[in-house]
Every structure is written in structure tokens, then in C-alpha cells.
């Protein structure tokens with residue numbers, strides 16, 4: 727199973743402020759949906775609170791130390807990244823997406839196979855950032871220029 731980090735960051739690396747993603751870009755959301763539809767996604771509980779409802783057509787896995795009710799919220803809850811990944815492995819998914827936020831990206835950088843990062847054409851004064859992509863660990867495979875952002879597709883170097 728390929729583990730893919732997917733994110734959108736401002737040109738200075740900011741991904742959020744005060745619990746939300748502080749910009750709206752329809753084309754970027756379409757790209758996110760196209761890539762993730764049909765695959766499970768892992769997020770932190772702060773990101774779950776931001777999106778409020780599970781995204782359709784995908785299993786929405788949430789990391790948390792707290793207890794929530796899966797039946798009423800529609801999210802699936804896990805107390806560790808390892809447990810969430812092994813749930814996806816057991817279901818034979820070919821791909822798994824890590825969708826943030828900052829704390830989950832930091833953990834996933836160690837184990838992901840790929841990073842799909844949309845870098846927006848503007849900088850933002852945020853309070854959450856995407857981790858640095860170290861050149862000795864990641865190789866840029868593709869670069870796709872869109873209207874207000876560029877999608878960079880990095881593969882982990884072996």
C-alpha cells in the first residue's frame with residue numbers, strides 16, 4: 727500500500743491558522759478530491775473538527791486520544807498512526823492518504839512513500855506549517871502548474 731501525504735501550503739509553508747485553512751481555491755479542492763476519492767484518509771482530530779463532516783466516497787480515519795462515537799459522527803477513530811495504517815492494510819487498499827494537519831504530517835514524513843504538495847502562489851501568516859522537504863530524502867518526480875498553484879509530486883528516495 728502506497729502512503730501518500732497530500733497537502734496545500736502557502737509559498738512560505740503555512741497550511742493553517744487558528745484551526746482552519748485560511749484560503750479557498752476551488753481548483754485545488756477539485757484536485758484533492760480527484761486524487762483521494764475511493765481511498766482512505768488519515769487526519770488529526772483538529773482537522774476533523776475543521777472539516778466537521780466526513781468527506782464523501784472515502785473512509786475518514788481520525789487520530790485522537792479521546793473517545794468519540796463513530797456511529798453518530800461517521801468518522802473512524804484510532805489512538806495511533808500505526809493502528810490507522812494497519813486498518814487500511816487489512817482492507818487491502820492500494821493507496822492511503824495522509825491529509826494533515828501539521829502534527830500528523832510531521833509523523834507521516836518518516837513513513838510516507840510520496841508527497842503531493844500544492845504550493846499556492848501567495849504567502850500567508852499562518853500558525854501551522856508543512857515540514858521541510860529534505861532534498862536528500864525526497865526526489866521531485868512531477869511538477870504541474872495550475873492557475874493559482876503548482877502541484878509538486880515527490881517520491882521518497884530509496
Ligand SMILES: NC(=O)c1ccc[n+]([C@@H]2O[C@H](COP(=O)([O-])OP(=O)(O)OC[C@H]3O[C@@H](n4cnc5c(N)ncnc54)[C@H](OP(=O)(O)O)[C@@H]3O)[C@@H](O)[C@H]2O)c1
Nearest residue numbers: 734742745746747770771772773789790791826827828829
Ligand atoms: N493546508 C492543508 O493542506 C491542511 C490540511 C489539514 C489541516 N490543515 C490545517 O492544519 C491545522 C491543524 O493542524 P494541527 O497540527 O493543529 O492538528 P491536527 O494534526 O489536525 O490534529 C492534532 C490532534 O490529532 C491527534 N493526534 C495526532 N497524532 C496522534 C497520534 N499519533 N495518536 C493519537 N492522536 C493523535 C491529537 O488529538 P487529541 O487531542 O484529540 O488526542 C492531536 O491533538 C488547521 O489549521 C488546519 O486547517 C491544513
